[in-house]
Amino acid sequence: MDTVHAANSLFPVAEQFAAVIANVAVNAEYKHLVVAAEPPATDVVAGQFFHLLCPQSGDAAPFLRRPMSVYAADREHGRVEFLYKVTGAGTRGLATLAPSHRLNMLGPLGRGFTLESTWRHIAVVGRGVGLATLAPLALMAERSGVGVTAILSARRLDLVMSVELFRSHGADVIIVTDSDRSSDVSNVERLLRDLAARHRADALFTCGSNRLLLLLQRLGKELGIPGQVALEQQMACALGMCFCCVRDFHATAGGVEHRRVCWEGPVFGLQEPISW
Amino acid sequence: MVDLTVKIGGLQLANPVMPASGTFSDGLARVIDFNRLGAFVTKTVTRELRAGNATPRVAETAGGMLNSIGIPSKGVDYFIDQTLPFYGRFKPPLIASISAPTADGFASLAAEIGVAGVAAIEANISCPNLEQDGRAFAMTSQATAGVVARLRAATKLPLWVKLTPNTGDIAEVARAAEANGADAVVVANTILGMAIDVDTFRPRLGSITGGLSGPAVKPIVLRQVYQCARAVKIDIVGCGGIANGNDAVEYLLAGARAVQVGTATFVHPTALLRVIDELEGFCNRRGFAQVAVLTGALLSAGADETDVEWRQEAGQ
Numbered sequence: 012m013d014t015v016h017a018a019n020s021l022f023p024v025a026e027q028f029a030a031v032i033a034n035v036a037v038n039a040e041y042k043h044l045v046v047a048a049e050p051p052a053t054d055v056v057a058g059q060f061f062h063l064l065c066p067q068s069g070d071a072a073p074f075l076r077r078p079m080s081v082y083a084a085d086r087e088h089g090r091v092e093f094l095y096k097v098t099g100a101g102t103r104g105l106a107t108l109a110p111s112h113r114l115n116m117l118g119p120l121g122r123g124f125t126l127e128s129t130w131r132h133i134a135v136v137g138r139g140v141g142l143a144t145l146a147p148l149a150l151m152a153e154r155s156g157v158g159v160t161a162i163l164s165a166r167r168l169d170l171v172m173s174v175e176l177f178r179s180h181g182a183d184v185i186i187v188t189d190s191d192r193s194s195d196v197s198n199v200e201r202l203l204r205d206l207a208a209r210h211r212a213d214a215l216f217t218c219g220s221n222r223l224l225l226l227l228q229r230l231g232k233e234l235g236i237p238g239q240v241a242l243e244q245q246m247a248c249a250l251g252m253c254f255c256c257v258r259d260f261h262a263t264a265g266g267v268e269h270r271r272v273c274w275e276g277p278v279f280g281l282q283e284p285i286s287w
Numbered sequence: 288m289v290d291l292t293v294k295i296g297g298l299q300l301a302n303p304v305m306p307a308s309g310t311f312s313d314g315l316a317r318v319i320d321f322n323r324l325g326a327f328v329t330k331t332v333t334r335e336l337r338a339g340n341a342t343p344r345v346a347e348t349a350g351g352m353l354n355s356i357g358i359p360s361k362g363v364d365y366f367i368d369q370t371l372p373f374y375g376r377f378k379p380p381l382i383a384s385i386s387a388p389t390a391d392g393f394a395s396l397a398a399e400i401g402v403a404g405v406a407a408i409e410a411n412i413s414c415p416n417l418e419q420d421g422r423a424f425a426m427t428s429q430a431t432a433g434v435v436a437r438l439r440a441a442t443k444l445p446l447w448v449k450l451t452p453n454t455g456d457i458a459e460v461a462r463a464a465e466a467n468g469a470d471a472v473v474v475a476n477t478i479l480g481m482a483i484d485v486d487t488f489r490p491r492l493g494s495i496t497g498g499l500s501g502p503a504v505k506p507i508v509l510r511q512v513y514q515c516a517r518a519v520k521i522d523i524v525g526c527g528g529i530a531n532g533n534d535a536v537e538y539l540l541a542g543a544r545a546v547q548v549g550t551a552t553f554v555h556p557t558a559l560l561r562v563i564d565e566l567e568g569f570c571n572r573r574g575f576a577q578v579a580v581l582t583g584a585l586l587s588a589g590a591d592e593t594d595v596e597w598r599q600e601a602g603q
Contacts, residue, residue: 075554
């Protein structure tokens with residue numbers, strides 16, 4: 012892998028060409044991309060992201076990079092992994108990558124998840140592509156001796172992501188789907204109240220669904236449980252320069268303020284963002 | 288060893304490459320060495336606290352992007368207390384980009400912001416003028432003359448004026464800036480455009496229209512630099528679709544003395560350094576001892592190789 016600009020502690024973000032190791036479909040909608048990487052890319056923490064220069068696919072040549080949260084990283088073996096849904100011009104381009112191809116990636120970027128030393132067991136609630144963002148939390152928690160219960164939500168059973176990854180890091184996994192109605196907010200609320208009552212939700216984590224964010228904000232407030240949410244937003248620069256990726260947040264001094272998802276986030280305190 | 292130094296309206300720069308306003312902030316210091324830049328140009332500061340426009344604020348287009356960010360600004364105090372001390376740690380001079388809705392507003396802001404640590408002012412007169420039905424000052428030579436005269440009276444700092452490419456006669460606007468005391472013109476801001484999502488029938492920008500930038504605009508803005516260079520004697524800073532050394536050379540040949548790199552930095556955060564390195568490489572390869580001799584060195588279509596050699600010798 013070539014580093015376009017030499018990275019060191021002064022420059023914790025680098026534009027790098029990473030060799031593709033694998034890029035395989037894991038179900039009808041998602042692909043799993045593994046690239047060879049070196050620091051600072053492998054210093055990425057759960058919740059952080061890379062800004063990817065996606066290859067051209069068909070007629071579409073994406074001009075801007077695409078933000079992609081990290082799915083897994085391994086400094087020892089020099090690997091960074093992504094789990095992505097093939098939807099637009101950018102991800103269709105990513106889907107064309109094959110072993111020996113090189114991917115231009117910028118990162119690691121943004122603020123990731125943090126775990127407080129007083130937490131013994133956390134509840135992770137995610138849906139769709141948000142599950143890829145939450146997955147590395149399992150390893151982070153395992154290393155910190157924090158237990159995890161993961162409620163993984165999807166439209167159908169075959170679209171639930173990251174089950175094995177969560178289990179491999181010792182997490183309890185609860186799968187909820189639209190097809191059997193178990194993903195209804197009322198049912199997820201029942202599950203979370205049960206976890207809280209059994210002291211298995213010292214903190215709540217979520218990504219990928221506004222409905223789930225609203226639920227967690229409500230429960231967090233009522234039960235006095237802290238938490239964190241990873242947000243997504245369209246980005247141009249991903250370095251806080253362009254102010255493209257702003258969302259509405261409760262200002263500390265009252266009222267509403269914009270914050271940049273790329274720079275102040277993408278991970279925020281659970282009660283900070285104004286859900287939409 | 289190539290001499291990359293240039294002088295823009297009395298201000299000496301170590302090299303002619305700097306960021307375009309709004310495409311640069313402290314975040315880039317995590318990726319590149321700021322001390323290599325010719326200058327800093329800040330995001331536009333306004334006196335008013337501005338939240339900016341509705342999202343989506345950016346839309347990708349062929350060879351470029353549209354933006355309608357809307358100049359979010361934290362005001363003058365934040366600029367003086369936070370922005371200036373941060374950039375003060377580095378060597379390049381800082382150009383403060385300012386904007387206001389009225390000529391009076393421009394003048395008082397220029398006076399207020401002319402503090403130690405600000406080496407020059409870039410007046411972004413491409414923004415809407417409340418006194419002219421929201422049309423940008425730089426759309427007409429009359430409005431440009433008025434606001435530049437007020438700015439000139441309000442500050443002793445080198446005054447750069449950023450023009451809009453959306454006017455019908457940019458050379459005339461540049462002349463008005465020069466006649467009223469501008470030290471340089473920055474050519475140019477973004478080109479007004481729009482894009483529509485055919486799936487949803489909705490505009491792809493929250494504010495419907497926005498400014499086009501990136502490689503797609505380069506031939507248009509390059510032409511405007513050429514037109515301005517023939518019209519004025521003050522220095523020109525070229526800005527439009529520059530992503531590599533050859534792009535910068537084109538702008539210098541057309542008459543620019545320095546260049547700003549903007550949208551390219553969004554795609555490649557190292558673009559500014561690439562332009563500097565490739566500009567130096569170009570001069571080395573072609574035997575130019577000073578980058579400054581490239582400015583306005585455009586030859587007519589009938590020129591032959593001897594003319595290029597003569598230009599090289601003159602530059603050594």
